[in-house]
Structures are given as structure tokens and as C-alpha cells.
Amino acid sequence: MIILGVFTAHDAGAALFDDYRMIAAVGLERLTRMKSDGDRFPDEAIDDCLAVEGLTRKDVDVLCLPRASFPAKYFPGNPWWDLRSKRPWRFQRGVLREMMRHRTRDPLRVFDAAAFLADHGFRAGIPVHFYNHHHAHALGALFHTDWDDALLYTADGEGDRVFYSARRLADGRLTDIFGGEDASLAVFRQQNPASSVALLYAEITGALGFIPLRHEGKVLGLAALGKPRFAPWFRECFSVDDAGRIHGHRRRSTVYAELKRLAADEPREDMASSVQTVVEEVSLKAIGNVLRNNPAHRLGVAGGLFANVLLNQKLAETLPLDELFVYPAMSDAGLAAGGVLSFLLARDGLKRWLDSRARSAHGRSSARRSTATSTTASTSGFCAASSCRSRRWCAPSARATCSICRRAWSTPQTS
Numbered sequence: 001m002i003i004l005g006v007f008t009a010h011d012a013g014a015a016l017f018d019d020y021r022m023i024a025a026v027g028l029e030r031l032t033r034m035k036s037d038g039d040r041f042p043d044e045a046i047d048d049c050l051a052v053e054g055l056t057r058k059d060v061d062v063l064c065l066p067r068a069s070f071p072a073k074y075f076p077g078n079p080w081w082d083l084r085s086k087r088p089w090r091f092q093r094g095v096l097r098e099m100m101r102h103r104t105r106d107p108l109r110v111f112d113a114a115a116f117l118a119d120h121g122f123r124a125g126i127p128v129h130f131y132n133h134h135h136a137h138a139l140g141a142l143f144h145t146d147w148d149d150a151l152l153y154t155a156d157g158e159g160d161r162v163f164y165s166a167r168r169l170a171d172g173r174l175t176d177i178f179g180g181e182d183a184s185l186a187v188f189r190q191q192n193p194a195s196s197v198a199l200l201y202a203e204i205t206g207a208l209g210f211i212p213l214r215h216e217g218k219v220l221g222l223a224a225l226g227k228p229r230f231a232p233w234f235r236e237c238f239s240v241d242d243a244g245r246i247h248g249h250r251r252r253s254t255v256y257a258e259l260k261r262l263a264a265d266e267p268r269e270d271m272a273s274s275v276q277t278v279v280e281e282v283s284l285k286a287i288g289n290v291l292r293n294n295p296a297h298r299l300g301v302a303g304g305l306f307a308n309v310l311l312n313q314k315l316a317e318t319l320p321l322d323e324l325f326v327y328p329a330m331s332d333a334g335l336a337a338g339g340v341l342s343f344l345l346a347r348d349g350l351k352r353w354l355d356s357r358a359r360s361a362h363g364r365s366s367a368r369r370s371t372a373t374s375t376t377a378s379t380s381g382f383c384a385a386s387s388c389r390s391r392r393w394c395a396p397s398a399r400a401t402c403s404i405c406r407r408a409w410s411t412p413q414t415s
């Protein structure tokens with residue numbers, strides 16, 4: 001069964017599986033050369049995945065989609081809403097919001113899957129599976145382990161109205177601790193946006209003159225050169241309860257206004273160091289409390305927050321763990337694959353899903369090669385056409401033409 005996973009917001013991309021075997025996973029940014037490219041249907045990434053095995057969209061048996069924004073025409077008619085149809089993709093209508101508006105847990109009751117499949121060249125009538133954002137993050141991490149007892153923690157800017165989640169794998173069951181589907185669909189938000197340390201990090205990235213969701217790594221680098229002089233003020237913005245839930249105590253607008261005021265006058269290094277310090281403290285305490293209440297010796301993490309390598313180092317050094325696994329595609333770029341894994345879990349149940357995992361090459365034994373980061377295979381090379389605007393990496397052995405410039409693949413350089 002050919003299963004295609006797609007993510008459509010920032011860091012859009014596609015992942016193609018033949019049941020549990022990952023065929024390919026491609027981030028749109030790799031093809032367009034625009035970092036974190038997205039907020040649209042990633043046609044190039046989809047076709048690139050399919051080309052690896054010479055498939056077409058008609059060969060896809062299942063399509064997995066996020067509950068993000070799609071053009072208004074795929075939702076139940078409402079003339080006022082439809083006026084928005086000329087707006088960019090991200091400003092149109094969200095599946096999750098429509099589910100809540102219509103008080104349903106079934107996304108297919110608010111989304112015209114038949115029209116969507118027809119418009120995008122897929123076979124009529126194939127199943128369309130909508131996945132939960134943080135569930136997909138967590139499954140991506142778990143799939144590349146051989147653990148039967150573990151804690152899974154995810155954290156990011158926001159996904160399906162959730163900022164952080166925890167799940168426990170024990171006794172053959174995967175259970176939500178918090179941040180699960182109930183939190184996504186709660187009428188009143190269970191998690192306050194002010195509680196998101198990842199959003200704070202994105203905000204300081206912008207306040208320091210960089211591009212949020214793109215340049216957080218630069219803030220991380222600056223943090224090493226500064227002193228956390230403003231950490232006390234940011235520390236008071238958050239608290240962590242005994243269950244490990246993070247609470248935000250100041251309005252986001254207040255916090256961000258103070259960030260901008262400080263950033264205008266104070267050294268960028270000190271600002272970066274202050275926020276980095278607080279993000280580490282809050283996250284360590286939150287995950288530590290979850291671990292204390294749900295004892296486990298293995299921790300899997302995913303979500304954009306865990307692109308922060310200093311935080312990951314602190315987790316590894318501080319928490320009483322035997323193993324820490326940071327999913328390599330921890331950002332939303334990993335959600336296309338996570339969405340497929342979500343479908344497989346729903347189709348087969350947990351036991352078969354666990355038995356079909358591909359242990360990542362990290363840590364001890366690994367019978368199979370990790371596919372978690374296999375967006376570029378060892379056979380990759382550059383497109384040799386001098387006029388190709390991308391000069392990107394791709395796999396010459398699997399196709400005769402470059403999927404960007406459509407010219408014959410003549411003299412690729414193998415890496």
C-alpha cells in the first residue's frame with residue numbers, strides 16, 4: 001500500500017511509504033531553495049518522492065494531511081468565508097477550526113476530500129487521513145526506537161492548538177498524559193500561548209533582527225557569548241506545576257513588548273543568553289516533573305523546540321535517563337512522515353506498529369539503516385545542468401531527469 005504524507009504549513013514537505021517502508025521524505029525547502037518554505041500544497045516535494053520509485057499520484061492509495069489551512073472552497077459553503085479564497089493559503093480556512101465550528105471530531109465532515117483529490121490528481125475515493133500534529137511528532141520519534149517503555153515529549157510554537165504534549169508507552173499501550181486530542185478540540189484552550197517557550201524563542205529571534213522560524217540557530221549561537229542578565233524577568237513569565245505543565249503568567253503582548261524594548265537597547269548576546277537560560281530551565285523542570293510522575297528511563301523528544309542543541313545537551317546531562325532520542329526531523333518537516341505513521345497506527349493497532357519499527361542508527365544495535373533523515377541518499381549528486389536554478393541534491397540512480405529543471409540527468413557527481 002502506497003501511503004503519502006503531506007505537511008502544508010511552514011516547513012512543508014512530503015513523505016512516501018510502502019506500508020512501513022519509507023521510500024522517500026523530501027522537504028519543500030530542499031527543492032525551492034527557500035528555507036522553511038511552505039504555506040501551500042508541496043507539489044514539488046510530492047512529485048519528487050513519487051519519482052524515486054517511478055510512481056505517479058494515481059498510484060497513491062492513502063493520503064495523510066494535517067489539520068491546517070486549506071483553500072476555502074474545500075469547506076462547507078459560506079459566502080462570507082468564500083470571499084477569502086483569494087487570500088494566501090495560510091489565511092484561508094483551517095480544518096481544526098472548522099471541526100470545532102461544526103462540533104465534530106471527524107474532519108471529513110467539514111472537508112471536501114473528493115474535490116481535493118480530484119484537483120490534485122489523486123485517484124477518486126482513496127482514504128484521506130487527517131493526523132494530530134503533536135501525535136505525529138511523537139510517533140516520528142517512537143518509530144525509530146525499539147523501546148517498549150518510554151516517555152515521549154513534544155514541544156513547538158503551536159500545532160493543533162497545543163504547545164507541548166507528553167505521552168507514555170508502557171505495558172503495550174500508548175497513552176496521553178497531556179496535550180492529546182482532547183486538548184486540541186477543547187472548547188476552551190487547555191494550553192495558553194503564553195506558556196510556549198518555543199514561541200518566546202521565535203519572538204526573540206524577530207526582536208533581535210532575525211527571521212522567526214528560520215534563524216533561531218543564530219540566537220542559540222549568540223547565547224554562548226552573552227550573560228543572562230535579564231533571565232529573572234523572563235523567569236517570572238513561566239511556572240511549571242507538579243504534573244509538568246507549563247503556565248504563562250504574562251500576556252504575550254506584554255512579554256513581547258518588553259522583549260522589543262530590551263532588544264533595542266541591550267546587547268543581543270545578553271538577550272539571547274537570557275532567553276536561552278529560561279527556556280532551558282523551564283523545559284528541564286517540565287520534563288523532569290513529567291518523568292517523576294511517569295517514571296521511565298527512555299525519553300523521545302520531537303517538535304521544533306528540540307532543534308535547540310544546548311537544551312538537548314542539558315536534558316541528556318541532567319535527567320536520570322538511560323537513553324534520550326531526539327528525532328532528527330524534529331521540526332514540522334518531520335510531520336509528513338509522522339502523519340503516515342499515525343495512519344498506520346490507526347490501521348494496524350499498536351502491537352503491529354511497534355513490531356514494524358525501524359530502529360534508528362543512534363545508540364546501540366541497528367539492524368536497518370535509519371530513514372529518519374534520509375532526504376538525501378548516499379547516491380545523491382548535483383543536477384549537472386548549468387541553467388538549473390536549484391543545483392540541488394537528488395538521487396540520479398532513480399530518475400532520468402532533474403525534477404526541477406526537467407533536463408536530462410547527464411553527468412551527476414556522486415557524493
Ligand SMILES: [Fe+2]
Pocket residue numbers: 133137156157158159303304331332
Ligand atoms: Fe510542530
